[in-house]
Amino acid sequence: MLMVRAIVRPEKVDEVLSALMYAGFPSVTKMDVYGRGKQRGMKVGEITYDELPKELIFTVIEDKDKTFVIETILKSARTGTKGTFGDGKVFVSQIEEAYTVSSGIKQL
Amino acid sequence: MKEVIAIIRMNKMNETKRALSAAGISSLTARKVVGRGKGKVDYLLLEGAKSGYEEAINQLGPGPKLIPKRMLNIIVTDNLVEKVVKTIIKVNQTGSPGDGKIFVEPLIDAIRVRTGESGDLAIVEDAVPAANEV
Numbered sequence: 001m002l003m004v005r006a007i008v009r010p011e012k013v014d015e016v017l018s019a020l021m022y023a024g025f026p027s028v029t030k031m032d033v034y035g036r037g038k039q040r041g042m043k044v045g046e047i048t049y050d051e052l053p054k055e056l057i058f059t060v061i062e063d064k065d066k067t068f069v070i071e072t073i074l075k076s077a078r079t080g081t082k083g084t085f086g087d088g089k090v091f092v093s094q095i096e097e098a099y100t101v102s103s104g105i106k107q108l
Numbered sequence: 109m110k111e112v113i114a115i116i117r118m119n120k121m122n123e124t125k126r127a128l129s130a131a132g133i134s135s136l137t138a139r140k141v142v143g144r145g146k147g148k149v150d151y152l153l154l155e156g157a158k159s160g161y162e163e164a165i166n167q168l169g170p171g172p173k174l175i176p177k178r179m180l181n182i183i184v185t186d187n188l189v190e191k192v193v194k195t196i197i198k199v200n201q202t203g204s205p206g207d208g209k210i211f212v213e214p215l216i217d218a219i220r221v222r223t224g225e226s227g228d229l230a231i232v233e234d235a236v237p238a239a240n241e242v
Contacts, residue, residue, distance in 0.1 A: 003113075003211065017174075022158065027209075029115060029143030030174060058143075060211055095211050099193055101116065101200045102207035 001095040001108060002066055006057045007033065008077040008088040013055045019076035020059070025069055029058040039085050054088060060095055060108060109215045109228060110189045112196075114180040115143065116208040120200050121178050127199045128182070133192055134233060137181040142174035145206065177208065183218060185228050 008016055013030065020028060034051040041050040061069050070090055079087055098108045116124060121138065128136065156164030182192055193210055200207055220230040 001211075003213065027143075027145045029141050029177070029179065031139060031141045031179070060209070093213060095213050096110070097189075097193075097210075097212040099197060099210040100207070101114075101197055101210065102203055102205055104197050104201060 001060055001098055002063055003058065003060050003093050003095045004066075004069055004073070005091045005093070006059075006073050006077065006088060007035070007054045007090075008057060008073075009079070009086065010053055010055050012077050012079075012087075013057070016057060016073055016076045019072050020069070023068070023072045025059060025061065025065070025072075027059060031056050031058075037086065037089070042086070052086065060098060062108065066092065109183065109185055109218055109231060111213045111215050112180075112182040112184065112189060112192050113211040113213060114182070114196050114208060115141070115177050115210075116180065116196065116200050117206065118176055118178055124180070124196060124199050127195050128192070131191055131195045132233070133182060133184060133188060133195075135182070135231070139179045139181075140176065141179045142176050144174055145209075175206070183215060183231055185231060 006016070010032075017028060017030075020026070033054050033056045035054060036051055041048055042052055043049075057073075059069070070092070073090055077088055097106060099106050100108075114124075118140075125136070128134065153164050180196075184192055189212055193212070196210055217226055218230045219226045
């Protein structure tokens with residue numbers, strides 16, 4: 001199993017979530033985060049925004065769905081067709097075990 | 109060393125914390141998150157909405173519904189993972205959907221900021237007296 005953590009623009013969240021829903025991956029968790037990237041925040045005139053608001057989306061998937069899910073997220077989170085700075089990042093990590101609390105069964 | 113990520117109901121938080129500290133695991137990080145699970149959305153409905161049937165779209169509602177939950181991140185040594193998982197399941201199990209999920213993720217290293225200790229030494233709790241014992 002893999003955990004996919006995607007940091008996306010707040011205004012793109014709804015699009016990503018519905019894309020995932022239609023792709024057959026309804027289970028996600030979302031939280032508000034603040035951070036900066038390679039561009040060291042954003043500069044508008046005199047003002048520098050060091051930490052920009054983003055949304056962090058978690059989802060845990062089976063190994064075989066990895067490419068499809070990542071493609072879905074990338075496609076829906078991108079601004080325009082080419083994308084711009086600040087569109088976010090996707091991280092993938094290994095999950096060893098997953099339990100469903102309501103049944104206590106060890107499965108996704 | 110493993111990270112246990114548990115997503116549980118909001119109103120089970122206090123009970124879970126109490127049960128965990130009774131089991132000897134007192135350190136945790138908690139966050140308020142929103143999310144959705146497998147849900148009860150019928151995939152035929154989704155298909156219908158995709159192909160543009162009014163009825164299906166109306167039933168689905170305007171957007172994905174997200175439910176508030178608590179997310180716990182608990183970092184423990186390998187031998188405690190089972191205990192943590194069992195405790196959380198025992199306290200949070202009501203049997204109906206929406207009880208949450210628990211994920212176990214391997215971690216490579218942990219470092220205690222105060223002393224600079226790394227590895228398992230940084231997360232063992234035995235040596236530290238609990239706040240109410242001091």
